[in-house]
Amino acid sequence: MKQYKVCLTIAGSDPSGGAGIQADIKTVTLLGCYAQAVPTCLTVQNTLGVQRSIPIDAELVFDQAAVTMEDCMPQCVKIGIVPNLAIAHAIAELLRKFKPKFCIFDPVLISSSGLSFVDNETYEFMLEELMPLCQLITPNLPEARHLAQLSDATADELAQYLYNKLKGTPVMVKGGHLPGSPTDYLFDGALHKFQSERLNSHNTHGTGCVLSSAIASYKAQGLELKDAIAQAKQFLFNAIKQGANYKHGNGCGPLYLVP
Template sequence: MRTYPCVLTIAGSDCSGGAGIQADIKTISALGAYAASAITAITVQNTCGVTGIHPVPPSYVKGQIEAVMDDIRPQAIKIGMINDTKIVEVIAEMLQKYQPQFVVFDPVMVSTSGCKLMEDEAIEAITTRLIPLATLITPNLSEAEILAGQKICTVEEMQRQAKEMLKLGCRGVLVKGGHLEGGRMCDVLQVSGEEAPHLFAAPKVDSRNTHGTGCTLSSAIATYLALGETVTDAVEKAKQYVYKGIEAGKDVCIGHGHGPLNHFYSPVPMHIFDKNG
């Protein structure tokens, strides 16, 4: 018996196709795994911003997750936008019930255009209920500042706060430094049990097309974990995928605002695993 490596993405739907569930499915598929999904919210958005969010009833979020987990049993779960406390509680309940091997949580609190996407009560709930169940959390600078409760402006501060965020109970923290000042970006990965952080530095690509890069990165990490990579190698390969996707899509115009990267710049054949190990 053979099977595909599978990743379940639990996130909001982006009708413009650049972020959320749509970006996740594109990413997982482009990297050669099988994508399943559970939608947490329907958003009204495009490349110019988010104008509306309608949460899916928690019972339906739970039902979607159970349907996938009872049947397909994905190796990894990626969690994206959640703006409702009850949905946070349902997802935490499902993670405790099914105990997936890998959980990558992208705590989407603010959109690329600066729109707030999460209620204050939900932020408290993810901190106490979801983050302790995560293999890796992937906050950007704005989200890391919310979780850390203080401003973060330098790579040194990113390293310090990444270590502090491990105290929330997760096994790894990737603080994304895409909004750092200057012509280079640097992400900081701190893994539980390791003293030294891993730094991933690269020149910034001059592009407006950055819509959905955070969603893409976290789903790429989850996919590489499902394919058998270590956390550090999964992050490194996922960052290379996103960087090349931004480069490949920088001169393409989709919409009037921040367009998407090119998820399919180099398609990969679908991976197949031996189901017995």
């Protein structure tokens, strides 16, 4: 009997569909894998920004993921918003108990509209306990600077610094916030550079979610980490390029995530 390549996303819910578990499910499905999803929080948001974020009960987060993993263990796990310390503990317990082969953590710390998702105690636990249990961390440049408490460090410096701080967990710092060609830096013991063309599009809501869930999907299909990242970046590029032709909502619209 054939078996699906399965990706489980543990992340926030975006009712507008552009980011969070909704974007993760679309991405995983488009890339030929089977998507499972556990929400960590409910948000009130649309293309104009995030208005509120309401955490799910931590025990419910754990139980949903645990019962899913006991029945059908995913090849890859993607983590998005971790809104409080209790949920961070629950996810760490899940990773210790089930030991998925690959877990990617896209640490959504602050929304593009400026809403902070986690407090300092949760930051510290994620750095000390949760992130070292993962196989890849993908902060953007502002998030990496916040995690490292290095306000002027470059993306490549931050990737190496956080790799060392996390006791050898590979880190890819995304440089899309900088002018010029978007360049991401992966440090996994050596430094790797991923550069792409900058596209002129107002529709970029959910780019981090899409990239991380695409990496998870390619890893689930057996690709090596660098190859999975390269393929995921190409998928993201195409989704931004195609989505640029659409008008959706009155703010920052979504990527093209339709068949």
